[in-house]
Amino acid sequence: MKKVGFIGLGVMGLGMAANLLRKGFEVAVYNRTAGKADSLLALGATELGSPSAVAGSVDVVITMISNDSAIREVYFGENGIFEGIRSGVTLIDSSTISPTLAKELAAEAEARSAAFLDAPVTGSKPAAVDGTLVFMVGGNADRLGEVEDILLAMGRKVIPMGPNGSGSIAKLAHNTIVGINVVALAEGMAIAASGGIDGHAFVELVQSGGAASRAAEMKGPKLLEGNYDVQFSLELMLKDLRLSSVLSDSLNVPTPLLEASKSLFQVGDAMGLGALDMSSVGQAYEQWIGRKLGHKG
Amino acid sequence: MKKVGFIGLGVMGLGMAANLLRKGFEVAVYNRTAGKADSLLALGATELGSPSAVAGSVDVVITMISNDSAIREVYFGENGIFEGIRSGVTLIDSSTISPTLAKELAAEAEARSAAFLDAPVTGSKPAAVDGTLVFMVGGNADRLGEVEDILLAMGRKVIPMGPNGSGSIAKLAHNTIVGINVVALAEGMAIAASGGIDGHAFVELVQSGGAASRAAEMKGPKLLEGNYDVQFSLELMLKDLRLSSVLSDSLNVPTPLLEASKSLFQVGDAMGLGALDMSSVGQAYEQWIGRKLGHKG
Amino acid sequence: MKKVGFIGLGVMGLGMAANLLRKGFEVAVYNRTAGKADSLLALGATELGSPSAVAGSVDVVITMISNDSAIREVYFGENGIFEGIRSGVTLIDSSTISPTLAKELAAEAEARSAAFLDAPVTGSKPAAVDGTLVFMVGGNADRLGEVEDILLAMGRKVIPMGPNGSGSIAKLAHNTIVGINVVALAEGMAIAASGGIDGHAFVELVQSGGAASRAAEMKGPKLLEGNYDVQFSLELMLKDLRLSSVLSDSLNVPTPLLEASKSLFQVGDAMGLGALDMSSVGQAYEQWIGRKLGHKG
Amino acid sequence: MKKVGFIGLGVMGLGMAANLLRKGFEVAVYNRTAGKADSLLALGATELGSPSAVAGSVDVVITMISNDSAIREVYFGENGIFEGIRSGVTLIDSSTISPTLAKELAAEAEARSAAFLDAPVTGSKPAAVDGTLVFMVGGNADRLGEVEDILLAMGRKVIPMGPNGSGSIAKLAHNTIVGINVVALAEGMAIAASGGIDGHAFVELVQSGGAASRAAEMKGPKLLEGNYDVQFSLELMLKDLRLSSVLSDSLNVPTPLLEASKSLFQVGDAMGLGALDMSSVGQAYEQWIGRKLGHKG
Known part of the structure; x- marks a missing residue:
């Protein structure tokens, strides 16, 4: 062996x-x-x-x-x-x-x-x-x-x-999707919460419908409870998005969603959330809307 | 009855x-x-x-x-x-x-x-x-x-x-996530394809990992095959994102990913893809990178 | 008469x-x-x-x-x-x-x-x-x-x-440029300040070079001094950008910069800056970088 | 000497x-x-x-x-x-x-x-x-x-x-503003042209009002005439925005407008415009709206 x-x-x-x-x-x-x-x-x-x-x-x-x-x-x-x-x-x-x-x-x-x-x-x-x-x-x-x-x-x-490098490229492309999907969830929850919708009902809906994702499955409960114990830290996701941004620049791929998401994780990092779970990016939205994403409707 | x-x-x-x-x-x-x-x-x-x-x-x-x-x-x-x-x-x-x-x-x-x-x-x-x-x-x-x-x-x-209106709000918040997740998939596939990764291997990876989503399940095969038969048309998704943008404006929720995605569906609509499936938004990326998202690695 | x-x-x-x-x-x-x-x-x-x-x-x-x-x-x-x-x-x-x-x-x-x-x-x-x-x-x-x-x-x-409506359209298109140029100035100043550059030297440079604008002339001094007495309020600019977003949607024009700027003015509004001059949008950047845009180098 | x-x-x-x-x-x-x-x-x-x-x-x-x-x-x-x-x-x-x-x-x-x-x-x-x-x-x-x-x-x-490096930082922050201002002009012109406004009248308005900028002075005429003889090439601006993006990442400054603009210049580059003047980024908008920015009203 x-x-x-x-x-x-x-x-x-x-x-x-x-x-x-x-x-x-x-x-x-x-x-x-x-x-x-x-x-x-x-x-x-x-x-x-x-x-x-x-x-x-x-x-x-x-x-x-x-x-x-x-x-x-x-x-x-x-x-x-x-x-x-x-x-x-x-x-x-x-x-x-x-x-x-x-x-x-x-x-x-x-x-x-x-x-x-x-x-x-x-x-x-x-x-x-x-x-x-x-x-x-x-x-x-x-x-x-x-x-x-x-x-x-x-x-x-x-x-x-x-060939060599393909594993890295695939990982960065994959994590780009993860990062965007997490921010998408937080953004959708922010709209719902601001509209007075109950957070739990909304996350149930998300998982029942076309918006379902592994990100919502993993992070929905965390965002509802404000529990940011680390599964994958915000600063590590930010690191990956930066690598992906440099990669996509070198490949000449326009990536507007990657860039918009990267900016949001940077805002989260600037809020001191780097060591928390990446889903804590939702706190930026909470600060903006003056309401918890786990709002009780 | x-x-x-x-x-x-x-x-x-x-x-x-x-x-x-x-x-x-x-x-x-x-x-x-x-x-x-x-x-x-x-x-x-x-x-x-x-x-x-x-x-x-x-x-x-x-x-x-x-x-x-x-x-x-x-x-x-x-x-x-x-x-x-x-x-x-x-x-x-x-x-x-x-x-x-x-x-x-x-x-x-x-x-x-x-x-x-x-x-x-x-x-x-x-x-x-x-x-x-x-x-x-x-x-x-x-x-x-x-x-x-x-x-x-x-x-x-x-x-x-x-109360009344909550169903509509929930739907728009939900579809906002759908729209973003679909563009996220296309953007990740564009990075992967530009990096020489085989499209089928990448979509298999997405569905095996944290990037998995209903959007990827529904649209991954369509993007790989360039089959844009309608499940939900690009112009209907664009309509929903516009309603969601007006809604989030009225609720004073900053929604950078919604807006970035809306711009991309507008680009798709301007390319004449409105009546095709919303996943055809991926054709904008294909045009930019000069390669199919279903690239054979 | x-x-x-x-x-x-x-x-x-x-x-x-x-x-x-x-x-x-x-x-x-x-x-x-x-x-x-x-x-x-x-x-x-x-x-x-x-x-x-x-x-x-x-x-x-x-x-x-x-x-x-x-x-x-x-x-x-x-x-x-x-x-x-x-x-x-x-x-x-x-x-x-x-x-x-x-x-x-x-x-x-x-x-x-x-x-x-x-x-x-x-x-x-x-x-x-x-x-x-x-x-x-x-x-x-x-x-x-x-x-x-x-x-x-x-x-x-x-x-x-x-014809009728053209005055309104021209105004909204014009103010879209104003809003973007103001955020552009704040963003450039944020990079410079974070890099340790003296704010006054940077604004002098901006006005001496290709980055010069009426926005920089009007708002540069305000951002340097943190003087947000109203010339044109943040909430009025946000109103105009929302009208412009609805207009460009109806005209089917993708407007990624308008939308990104609108999100930033919304963040400013959520920070309680609506009644201040629109240049106070710079305070969002100040919060993120933990430093004044009028940083003394 | x-x-x-x-x-x-x-x-x-x-x-x-x-x-x-x-x-x-x-x-x-x-x-x-x-x-x-x-x-x-x-x-x-x-x-x-x-x-x-x-x-x-x-x-x-x-x-x-x-x-x-x-x-x-x-x-x-x-x-x-x-x-x-x-x-x-x-x-x-x-x-x-x-x-x-x-x-x-x-x-x-x-x-x-x-x-x-x-x-x-x-x-x-x-x-x-x-x-x-x-x-x-x-x-x-x-x-x-x-x-x-x-x-x-x-x-x-x-x-x-x-100190050393400050010149480079200032230049990148400055050119970030230039790049954004150029795209802002093109985007405003795209809204105006789609709304049926005469391009020359609109550029006259821009230069008469709060939207005035060196970018509009230099690039307005080029966009009206579709004359993309090089003053500063699109690929050089893209290079600068990439350097600025890496810089702002390393300084931890969220820069949503820089990133959105970079994506647009990437689109322009993908359209084969790299060697033309950077104002040719306006051709992306022209393609999307199906009309020249120098539209005769």
């Missing part, structure tokens, strides 16, 4: 690595901040001292890290992955990074006789814990075939998207 | 009236253009010569008509509903009209010792045919209670929304 | 009527709220008791009133203009009203053998006082020729725009 | 360098494409073979080049400025570059005991030829003081903006 390295034990990474261990993979882990690996060690993981050490002792390395600059550090930095990598290793990044960086990592991996797959996921903490993530993957189809069992140990579906 | 009048035998109305007949209601119908009632006559309907005649011979009148000015004609015009109405009748309008007009109709009904409910629906032709519409209803709760059996003969759910 | 009636003695009307008197016209005035005419009586004006009385005793009636519903009352209401009007009279409305209402007033005037010109102005209080307004006029060119001397007694230029 | 080097002899650079020569400065020039310097040689310029050679033989180097990557090549590339630079030299870049790059160039210059000023200009070809440019300058005030005579040989005004 392939030996797997896992780097980045945040809220997503912990769940993913645990699923690998439960499915019987031998897993070596590394996290910049110490003390995160304890629950995994109990499941049989080995902890190593650097990305370089991980890359030097496994067949497949998975990274799950917050942003482009942290990824860059883990791959290119001192004691980083590329310092220790052996030929033949497959690198899989499941973070949401820019397509440009994905291609850069792929080129560097190839130069070292290794392979790289950009394999971001859709699904947040619960899906990471339950092993029901969906992977969208950019990179060589044969290499993907060799590691599909590993991905399916952590998720329920693997969708090949094309 | 209550006698029901049905006025407006378009694509929606025909299916709704047929379901009333199938459930055993006695139904008198009227349509401005002759010859539309034939299939209903075969099911036992009676055809009358004017809205006035219908309103004078039934307990409950249902109207299903395309826009504010046509509704105004049917209710207030010569040989219109208010000319023939008897006291005690309940009027139900299931069109999508402005809340202002809904309140006006309710006031006029009350002045004639009748009642009015604004009861628009979500669901398009298939739901009208199958009797699975969802009604959102504004108006007196007792009167709604008395006619709920009639509504449930045509639909699967009735959601009370508040 | 023609006898002139003047109805509506607000901040604009007072200055305009005074200029007519100074140029030697005989002027009969009416204002709904009493006591506004005193300064004009001192200049020789006659005060009458109703719009009807004014319309019955002059050759030309000028109206300058805040909105569509007040205009409707003055023309169509009890003791209104149309009740007292004599044949041959020319009615001139210099308010900013919807083109639809302008055409309705023109039709009613024609039915009474009178004439109507929609003649809104550009220029605010100082221009009304100095007699330097610019009139844009919709209506019959011959009738306009007959009253041009009256308009030029109050303004510096008269621009014929076409 | 200081010896000046000038690198980048495009449409702007040629005029600027000629003014330096006319004011008596000794000027050494370099351009990547040969044959551009002929008119300057006739005025007494010396032509050198590389940026490095220029930087090694003058007191002040001015660069005027199209984009970040070309600038990077000229400064950091083989035979680039930093290869040949002597200590004490002042580098002045008058291109429109990202603030990030401006700071990077300043840091590198300081490491080589030289100085850097980011000094972009407002004004297009005619101002470069006439010597009426306005310079907005980021960098050390003393170093700016030493070269102000050089800048004033090419322009009519020098505005200090703050």
Whole structure:
């Protein structure tokens, strides 16, 4: 059975690595901040001292890290992955990074006789814990075939998207839709609440009709209750929309809804909501209309 | 059993009236253009010569008509509903009209010792045919209670929304979300297609992830195939967004996504797509990116 | 010399009527709220008791009133203009009203053998006082020729725009540009201030370069000083943008910048800034960036 | 008198360098494409073979080049400025570059005991030829003081903006306003034209009223005549708006009008208008309304 390295034990990474261990993979882990690996060690993981050490002792390395600059550090930095990598290793990044960086990592991996797959996921903490993530993957189809069992140990579906960078592009395009759908829900709820409609009745209607969406299913209850515990933070969504805006600029695609939504998440961030769930963007509307979105009709 | 009048035998109305007949209601119908009632006559309907005649011979009148000015004609015009109405009748309008007009109709009904409910629906032709519409209803709760059996003969759910006008407001807020979600899908597909991603893989991803929506379920296949047969026409969505824009203006709700989406449907309408399905708004993006949204990756 | 009636003695009307008197016209005035005419009586004006009385005793009636519903009352209401009007009279409305209402007033005037010109102005209080307004006029060119001397007694230029309604349309299109230019200035200043640039240096640059505008000339100093004394109130600009949005919808013109700007003025209005100068829309940006637009670099 | 080097002899650079020569400065020039310097040689310029050679033989180097990557090549590339630079030299870049790059160039210059000023200009070809440019300058005030005579040989005004990067930031904020104002004009003209208003009368009105702007002065005639000879190309404006969007993202400033305008220039670019004057963005509106903006009323 392939030996797997896992780097980045945040809220997503912990769940993913645990699923690998439960499915019987031998897993070596590394996290910049110490003390995160304890629950995994109990499941049989080995902890190593650097990305370089991980890359030097496994067949497949998975990274799950917050942003482009942290990824860059883990791959290119001192004691980083590329310092220790052996030929033949497959690198899989499941973070949401820019397509440009994905291609850069792929080129560097190839130069070292290794392979790289950009394999971001859709699904947040619960899906990471339950092993029901969906992977969208950019990179060589044969290499993907060799590691599909590993991905399916952590998720329920693997969708090949094309050459390197395609996974990143698909993720940004996907999350653009998520961000817009969340703002759409808040905006519709703001109209309804201002018109005196009961918030719960309206959300029931939304889910019964053509306006139904996963966003409404996940965020409707949060907006009704004003419960902004994090499923996916506003600042992470803003980060993704910025990456998507730069991407669509580089592809020369006019994206008026992406841009209008990005402005709204920026307003939310400026209101100090960055660390809350992205649905807290609804608070901008609440401030404007002087009424809660969970208005009782 | 209550006698029901049905006025407006378009694509929606025909299916709704047929379901009333199938459930055993006695139904008198009227349509401005002759010859539309034939299939209903075969099911036992009676055809009358004017809205006035219908309103004078039934307990409950249902109207299903395309826009504010046509509704105004049917209710207030010569040989219109208010000319023939008897006291005690309940009027139900299931069109999508402005809340202002809904309140006006309710006031006029009350002045004639009748009642009015604004009861628009979500669901398009298939739901009208199958009797699975969802009604959102504004108006007196007792009167709604008395006619709920009639509504449930045509639909699967009735959601009370508040006083008269609330049904209209809820519908416009709901359709605002629909319109935005459809453009969001097209915009995400445009980014993906421009980035070289296969359209089918991307839509599969959307439906597997947080971006999933009824809009994507209904319109994803249409956008992939460029099949713009009408489920709900672009010009009707544009009409609803305009009503919603006027409504949100009157309620003083800032609605940047509604407005950005309205502009895009206007662009689509200007491209001559008004009579096609609203998803044809995606053709604006196709023109801009010089590539089909159903791009083969 | 023609006898002139003047109805509506607000901040604009007072200055305009005074200029007519100074140029030697005989002027009969009416204002709904009493006591506004005193300064004009001192200049020789006659005060009458109703719009009807004014319309019955002059050759030309000028109206300058805040909105569509007040205009409707003055023309169509009890003791209104149309009740007292004599044949041959020319009615001139210099308010900013919807083109639809302008055409309705023109039709009613024609039915009474009178004439109507929609003649809104550009220029605010100082221009009304100095007699330097610019009139844009919709209506019959011959009738306009007959009253041009009256308009030029109050303004510096008269621009014929076409048939009735054209004056209104031109005004709304014009004010759409004004509204956008004001928000553009605030947005540019917000970027500059967030980047640490001195506000005064930036406004100097704007006025020295391709970004120069009347809006920047009028509003730059106000935004730098946070002085929102009214030149033209935020709520009036919002009213105009709403009329323009309805107009452009009816003309089927996609207007993404108008709509984005309208949303911002709505945000300003929701912040309680409606009665302040429209440039106070900049306070929305100040709240978002946590810094004054008049930032000292 | 200081010896000046000038690198980048495009449409702007040629005029600027000629003014330096006319004011008596000794000027050494370099351009990547040969044959551009002929008119300057006739005025007494010396032509050198590389940026490095220029930087090694003058007191002040001015660069005027199209984009970040070309600038990077000229400064950091083989035979680039930093290869040949002597200590004490002042580098002045008058291109429109990202603030990030401006700071990077300043840091590198300081490491080589030289100085850097980011000094972009407002004004297009005619101002470069006439010597009426306005310079907005980021960098050390003393170093700016030493070269102000050089800048004033090419322009009519020098505005200090703050530390390095401030010139770039000010330029992007300024051009954001320009871009929005141009689209605002086109959008207002589209409403007017659709309403049947004569285009020339409307532009006269704009320039007579509160909607007046340098953008309307420069672009109004072009939009009326459909003459899109380049003053400033659509693709360059799009480039600036993209830089401004990235900048405002990094500063966390919500910029809904910038984004809406950027989308429109992207649409224009997608229509194949990139190389035409930026006012050709009006053609998007013309396509949508099916009428020329220079409509004869």
